[in-house]
Amino acid sequence: MIEKTNQYKVNPFVTRGASQWVDLHKYFQAGKNSVETCFDTLRKNGYKIYGTSPASTSISIYDLQPTEKLALVFGNEHEGISEDVKAKADGLVHIPMLGFTDSYNISVAASIFLYDLVKKADSLNIPDFYLSEEEKNMLRMKWYRSIVKNSEIHEKVFRKNLQDNL
Structure with missing residues (x-):
């Protein structure tokens, strides 16, 4: 969680207990750039970082391959990812849409991305993809x-x- 102005708090009525099974890493230090701190940590651990964005410069989810460690950054449902994330990410990626809207809500978008990446990883038979x-x-x-x-x-x-x- 990249916290800029508001501290993230788990809402037990939304998560229904699922949050206890997910490790949350929060990035906030007064006087420091939270995006940089988070991205530096991810890159030190070998991740390539993609921001999710419907921007015309983004690649399609169909072109994103799980051949290396990937971190996806999702923005909030109203504004999307910040300009700072766009500038510091290794790339931008989007889900092609039909109709009059250009984005899904965050839980739907995250589910689509995770489903697609796991499906691709299975078909590529990537070693060490799953936990030992x-x-x-x-x-x-x-x-x-x-x-x-x-x-x-x-x-x-x-x-x-x-x-x-x-």
Whole structure:
């Protein structure tokens, strides 16, 4: 989450609990450019950054290939991405539209992008696209720690059982 003027707060009535399964990374430091901070972090981790925009200079979602790590930036539903994001992104991408509107709401657009990219990744048989069993177990452990009371006791027993079964 790139926070510029408002702090993002999870709305439990909108997420219906799904937010507990998603890691949110918030970017805001007073006196610093939040877009730069976020993009610097993403690029250090090997991501190419695309802003979603119906601008005439953007490429079609059909031309976006998941052959490298991608980060998509979605703007708000009224104004889209900021000029700062447009200037600092590696590229712009859009969903071709028919009719009188030039954008979907953010949840629909994100769903379309994710569906399309996963479908393409499956057909390209990209190695390491999906989480490994070790990565899945690390995430499970993190989630369990956040929802189970006295998780350290359960974790100790779990790790012992794992060790005994090796």
